Amino acid sequence: MTRTEEFEGLRPLLFAIAYRILGSVSEAEDAVQETWLRWHATSTVPRSAKAYLSTTVTRISMDVLRSARVRRETYVGPWLPEPLPADSYEDPARSAELADSLSTAALLLLERLSPLERAVFVLREVFMFGFPEIAAAVGRSEAACRQLAVRARRHMDEGRPRFEADRKERDALAGRFFDALKKGDVDGLRQLLAADAQMVGDGGGKAPQLARTVVGDDHVARLMTSLFHTLASLDVTLEAHALNGQPGAILRDRDGKVVNTWTLDVVEGRVQTILSVTNPDKLGHLGPVADAWALNREAHQARRTTP
Template identity: 45%
Template sequence: MSDELAAEFAEHRAVLVGAAYRVVGSVADAEDVVQETWLRWSSADRSDVRDVRAYLIRITTRLALNRLRQQKSRREQYVGPWLPEPIAATPGEQDPAAVAEVADSVSMAMLVVLETLSPLERAAFVLREVFDLPFSEIADTLGRSEAAVRQLAHRAREHVHARQPRHRVDKARHLELTNRFMAASASGDYQQVVAMLAPDVELVSDGGGKRRAALRPMYGADKVARWLIAVITSEETARMEFSTTELNGEIAYIAYDGDEVDTAGFLAVGDDGLISHLYVVRNPDKLTGVPRRNQLC
């Protein structure tokens, strides 16, 4: 019986990691949450469970909410801006078609927007928009009335949609834009860099106090261009090599210091085709899920 139970849980494990990751923004925390879900599942009365996947997602989300609340003091003491942890694969989905379908929900831009929601709004959004659970089940998960959950989900959806581009840039275009932008930055071509940035572009860099990064978000094409060129052409960065790969279901650039990952960066493109946001992750604790140079195919 225990082997059957473990096999049944393993069938849904990737989906559960994906659900937890969308709530907490950290693979390590998501893995801990799913381990706790397993402990709950292995000792639960399963006689009334009709939909194992939905049941496990609800448990996982509830535990992820608790973990998110526990993170509050850690976030408050964090040095500089906090960005979610990049991942090399879309958690929770293995089929290529499914990966494409849910990529938006784990993109860096989406995770950053989810960070601005309240914990309950974030959970309601994930359960409804990503996993399509009925409002009655979400209400049971969050311990709120169905009417309250509908309001939470509505506010979260409106908030997210207001901050997301209406049109997603295809990967070929995103790759071309990323390569061109990094080449212009590395060459110090200020005019070309500025021409690719939206006038109100935002740059957020996360060094966690362990690597050099801007301690506050930076705004405006001129300021962002000058900062990027100064960093990329600095003596520290000159020895690094840049490459592109897919992280969080989207194109990202990686700076390698030898075989080690130094930086992972994401460009969000607005409806006008200009770069609207840049997210730069340098905290080494958050780069463990990014392939080292010798691991790339």
């Protein structure tokens, strides 16, 4: 097997590691590309290509995350991970097995960890690396990595919901949710939302976004139906699509360009959180991105001219 073939065989794993550490598709792709450049340039012949490449992509991702966290301190509004389609990038043979670690909720919990804790948790809890491999990857002793893993696991467990929805039940609920949304059925939506449901928007200051997080089943139901009614009047269509292993939707304009995504976080048989990403920098991997500001102006113009 050639070095290129070895790398390509491991590419899904390398991307999966980088994305969970970084929460960004574009940054994960860059980390994998940098790993390839280093692999191509080295004259070293490692005993294990998997160990060598996993170590390299982990270290690159940790460095990127440290600088990214400085940028996120000045980020405009809430920061959300880039939405990842279920049928892209990941190893299809392990997609179901790894789905929970891909959820936006899990990625947001990982944001609470230091870059070192995050890397150790991802390698150990998600990909089941041994502590000798983890120690080599992050440059710490095995004993230190064991302590980091325990601490990271504790932080993650503290933030997880007590009861997570069954996948089939979750998908069925999402189907009813989007049907009610398309019909403009506020009462129907309200019944599917948790009493303290939230809608969180990430525009990064580069697209129209919510002024604040919207809280409460009635407020969220009314906002969602109003938003979708406005978007539908502009010929925006809703395409149900699994994102980060969760039910969601990609919204596209009349030319098929991506306007935004919605991801549903389902807990105890109700939609707990709706995560809306409109930042164009986080949507480019889904296809050509629409001009959300132009759509916003068109919507305002339509409201002014409607008798």
